[in-house]
Amino acid sequence: MNNKLIAAGFGGQGMMLLGQLIAYAGMLEGKHVTWLPSYGPEMRGGTANCTVIVSDKPIGAPVVAMPTEIIAMNIPSMLKFTPTLVEKGKLFLNSSMIDREPGRTDIEVMRVPANEIADELGNLKVANIVMLGAYIKKTGILSQNSIKSALEHKLVGKKKELLELDIKAFEKGTTLV
Amino acid sequence: MNAKVVMKRPKSLSQTDFTYCPGCHHGIVHRIIAEIIDELGIREKTVIVAPVGCSVFAYTFFEIDGTVASHGRAPAVATGMKRSRPDRIIFTYQGDGDLAAIGTTEIVHAANRGENITVIFINNAVYGMTGGQMAPTTLIGQRTTTTIHGRDPKAAGYPIRICEMLSQLEGPTYIERVAVDTPQHVIKTKKAIKKAFENQINGLGFSLVEVLSTCPTNWGIPPVESIKWLQENMMKFYPLGIYKDRTEERVREGIV
Amino acid sequence: MAEKVLVKGNEALGEAAIRGGCRYYFGYPITPQSELTEYMSRRLPEVGGVFLQAESEVSVVNMLYGASCVGVRVMTSTSSPGFSLMQEGVSYMAGAELPAVFINVVRGGPGLGDIQPAQGDYLQATKGGGHGDYRLIVLGPSTIQEAIELVMLAFDLADKYRTPVEVLADGMIGQMMEPVEFPEMRSLNTLPEKPWSLTGAKGRKPNKITSFDLDPYKLEEMNLRYEATRKRIIANEQRWEERNVKGADILVAAYGTVGRIMKTVMELAKEEGINVGLFRPITLWPFPYERLEELSKKVNTVLTVEMSGGQMLEDVKLAVKDNAATPFYGRMGGVVPTPEEILEQIEKIIKGSESA
Numbered sequence: 041m042n043n044k045l046i047a048a049g050f051g052g053q054g055m056m057l058l059g060q061l062i063a064y065a066g067m068l069e070g071k072h073v074t075w076l077p078s079y080g081p082e083m084r085g086g087t088a089n090c091t092v093i094v095s096d097k098p099i100g101a102p103v104v105a106m107p108t109e110i111i112a113m114n115i116p117s118m119l120k121f122t123p124t125l126v127e128k129g130k131l132f133l134n135s136s137m138i139d140r141e142p143g144r145t146d147i148e149v150m151r152v153p154a155n156e157i158a159d160e161l162g163n164l165k166v167a168n169i170v171m172l173g174a175y176i177k178k179t180g181i182l183s184q185n186s187i188k189s190a191l192e193h194k195l196v197g198k199k200k201e202l203l204e205l206d207i208k209a210f211e212k213g214t215t216l217v
Numbered sequence: 218m219n220a221k222v223v224m225k226r227p228k229s230l231s232q233t234d235f236t237y238c239p240g241c242h243h244g245i246v247h248r249i250i251a252e253i254i255d256e257l258g259i260r261e262k263t264v265i266v267a268p269v270g271c272s273v274f275a276y277t278f279f280e281i282d283g284t285v286a287s288h289g290r291a292p293a294v295a296t297g298m299k300r301s302r303p304d305r306i307i308f309t310y311q312g313d314g315d316l317a318a319i320g321t322t323e324i325v326h327a328a329n330r331g332e333n334i335t336v337i338f339i340n341n342a343v344y345g346m347t348g349g350q351m352a353p354t355t356l357i358g359q360r361t362t363t364t365i366h367g368r369d370p371k372a373a374g375y376p377i378r379i380c381e382m383l384s385q386l387e388g389p390t391y392i393e394r395v396a397v398d399t400p401q402h403v404i405k406t407k408k409a410i411k412k413a414f415e416n417q418i419n420g421l422g423f424s425l426v427e428v429l430s431t432c433p434t435n436w437g438i439p440p441v442e443s444i445k446w447l448q449e450n451m452m453k454f455y456p457l458g459i460y461k462d463r464t465e466e467r468v469r470e471g472i473v
Numbered sequence: 474m475a476e477k478v479l480v481k482g483n484e485a486l487g488e489a490a491i492r493g494g495c496r497y498y499f500g501y502p503i504t505p506q507s508e509l510t511e512y513m514s515r516r517l518p519e520v521g522g523v524f525l526q527a528e529s530e531v532s533v534v535n536m537l538y539g540a541s542c543v544g545v546r547v548m549t550s551t552s553s554p555g556f557s558l559m560q561e562g563v564s565y566m567a568g569a570e571l572p573a574v575f576i577n578v579v580r581g582g583p584g585l586g587d588i589q590p591a592q593g594d595y596l597q598a599t600k601g602g603g604h605g606d607y608r609l610i611v612l613g614p615s616t617i618q619e620a621i622e623l624v625m626l627a628f629d630l631a632d633k634y635r636t637p638v639e640v641l642a643d644g645m646i647g648q649m650m651e652p653v654e655f656p657e658m659r660s661l662n663t664l665p666e667k668p669w670s671l672t673g674a675k676g677r678k679p680n681k682i683t684s685f686d687l688d689p690y691k692l693e694e695m696n697l698r699y700e701a702t703r704k705r706i707i708a709n710e711q712r713w714e715e716r717n718v719k720g721a722d723i724l725v726a727a728y729g730t731v732g733r734i735m736k737t738v739m740e741l742a743k744e745e746g747i748n749v750g751l752f753r754p755i756t757l758w759p760f761p762y763e764r765l766e767e768l769s770k771k772v773n774t775v776l777t778v779e780m781s782g783g784q785m786l787e788d789v790k791l792a793v794k795d796n797a798a799t800p801f802y803g804r805m806g807g808v809v810p811t812p813e814e815i816l817e818q819i820e821k822i823i824k825g826s827e828s829a
């Protein structure tokens with residue numbers, strides 16, 4: 041296994057957290073993982089992305105030119121990263137915010153109405169976790185339980201109130217693909 | 218000001234879009250400066266020295282010549298410019314980390330020499346660019362990413378009042394603290410900054426205008442509440458007003 | 474060793490310093506290392522340490538000078554422009570033989586540059602940086618785990634040789650996360666004694682610390698002492714990693730982030746039937762010249778890859794001499810080369826030498 045994911049969206053759409061949850065869950069399962077963010081002031085309101093690698097072998101380059109999967113939460117992210125996806129790669133689109141075609145036919149596209157579902161669940165903020173559910177279900181790279189443990193680990197203090205909702209959002213996400 | 222005038226883009230602003238966050242006061246102050254440069258008819262001889270900070274791109278936002286100084290050194294760069302070309306209008310635009318921390322030496326000595334330059338000082342009580350660390354102007358008890366339990370004067374000292382401090386020097390001609398939280402204050406700010414430029418044009422020496430500003434992003438407060446926070450907290454510690462005005466005196470002394 | 478934790482490089486660097494017995498941190502925020510400053514502001518008070526955000530890097534380095542004079546383990550972290558600003562003080566510390574650890578999370582330059590990972594500060598780090606005859610011990614980690622080990626080592630080397638030590642990281646190591654294991658917290662009782670430090674002349678002759686002597690013969694004597702220390706360091710402290718060097722079609726010299734990217738390149742190359750060897754200096758000063766010289770005798774080409782315009786390349790050439798060709802591939806300005814583009818360079822070189 042050597043999954044290379046780029047997760048991208050507006051700053052505030054929770055892509056950094058999504059990436060960290062995958063990395064953490066991967067670590068729990070004894071995989072080699074790296075998480076690399078885009079960083080700097082340009083991220084205010086702009087696009088934010090991170091690269092996550094989950095692998096059976098030690099990871100050399102944490103930079104990825106050709107990801108095996110992409111999560112795009114908005115149109116600019118889709119446009120920026122879709123051309124880099126490997127052939128037959130998986131593209132997860134937040135269809136609540138993306139009404140355009142990705143413009144490639146040699147890839148597999150999953151449309152997940154993450155915002156709508158998060159809204160239905162009562163908090164737009166968990167749209168990233170809905171997406172995470174879809175990603176984990178579709179790729180099967182990690183067990184759902186590891187992700188739940190990662191959520192428990194990450195959501196501490198004040199954020200703990202969100203845990204139940206996040207688990208719900210995650211489970212809902214797994215039913216969408 | 219009538220609505221029509223306000224809507225028009227000042228000639229001295231470039232077409233480049235601002236990179237500031239929603240509710241940030243940097244943009245308002247830029248606009249005011251650009252209007253003044255237009256009104257004074259000095260666009261073609263004015264040079265901006267931008268700082269390192271969120272306003273690092275300020276040199277691109279104005280349709281005038283400009284550069285970026287290294288962090289804190291804008292007053293020294295401006296000194297070099299003004300001494301070499303006294304007929305040009307030189308202004309620095311600096312944040313509180315830039316001016317009141319790493320650049321204290323440069324600002325104190327430029328002020329003390331009475332350099333004939335204009336300094337616009339943006340005090341938002343935090344380091345914006347690097348992600349919200351404590352600034353020298355951070356208020357007691359204010360939480361930042363390097364004072365997560367609030368600024369404790371025992372460990373981190375007290376907020377620095379730059380206008381008060383610099384006004385102790387003999388050198389400066391004019392020092393005022395303003396804000397842009399209300400339309401009335403915007404008008405006052407414009408008056409102050411205009412005077413700071415006119416002083417330079419008239420060869421009257423060092424002028425500094427401090428503008429109390431918001432940083433909604435790093436304060437973690439939405440834009441509208443940020444203004445309230447500024448009014449209720451910053452203005453108490455940093456009272457608005459003129460701290461030094463030797464303009465008349467300098468005219469009489471005939472420093473030109 | 475404890476369990477694995479997933480940490481950001483910057484925070485790991487800070488925790489490693491604390492575990493290595495450092496309780497004093499002076500710093501000034503700068504991207505891409507600000508999380509390290511922020512981490513120390515939170516963490517040091519928990520372990521009875523001192524954190525101070527200074528007004529500038531000029532002050533920071535002088536605070537380090539002071540703290541080191543009184544005998545404590547002290548550090549700072551910064552990024553390229555900040556370290557440039559510290560150079561005067563670093564030179565003073567080298568002259569005064571004061572141990573301290575500087576972590577430079579390098580970003581794109583020159584000037585204000587940008588905030589992306591780069592390796593353009595290699596020459597500044599390894600050739601002196603400030604004025605006068607001195608060198609810093611320079612350690613170049615390529616993973617977060619290694620960064621933890623090297624930060625802890627840095628404090629030991631600094632104390633052992635009474636010299637400032639620089640950990641030359643970059644924005645990638647600072648910003649990325651990967652699982653690591655932290656060594657146990659070092660007990661402060663086990664730190665070396667510093668009888669030379671300025672703790673008050675109680676029951677002994679006063680200690681003096683200075684980099685200054687107006688008499689050139691005396692100053693030369695001091696310089697000879699620094700030189701003797703450098704020789705001891707060169708003799709004892711060279712560190713490097715070599716991989717797959719036996720029978721390699723080509724040897725690549727790379728350090729830090731590029732060093733780890735090379736491991737992916739090597740795998741990709743294997744699939745193409747190319748045998749790539751890696752020589753990764755860990756001490757950038759002292760540079761492992763002799764070992765690279767030996768290895769270079771067995772290959773036609775030693776390719777240097779850096780995130781710079783060719784800085785370590787100068788040391789590689791000094792080592793390789795005429796034993797092999799020494800081409801270079803680099804990206805600048807904060808651009809991180811992908812494994813694929815490095816492989817392409819290697820393929821080109823191999824094809825070129827086959828047709829020649």
Ligand SMILES: Cc1ncc(C[n+]2csc(CCOP(=O)(O)OP(=O)(O)O)c2C)c(N)n1
Nearest residue numbers: 269270271288312313314315344345346503
């Ligand atoms: C020598 C040096 N040290 C540190 C930095 C990093 N740095 C960039 S901007 C900044 C502070 C900005 O804060 P402020 O001046 O208050 O301006 P603001 O961003 O809030 O407008 C710092 C520390 C740098 N560029 N150069």
Ligand code: SF4
Nearest residue numbers: 237238241271345432
């Ligand atoms: S971080 Fe603060 S100072 Fe910087 S642009 Fe945003 S609101 Fe303005």
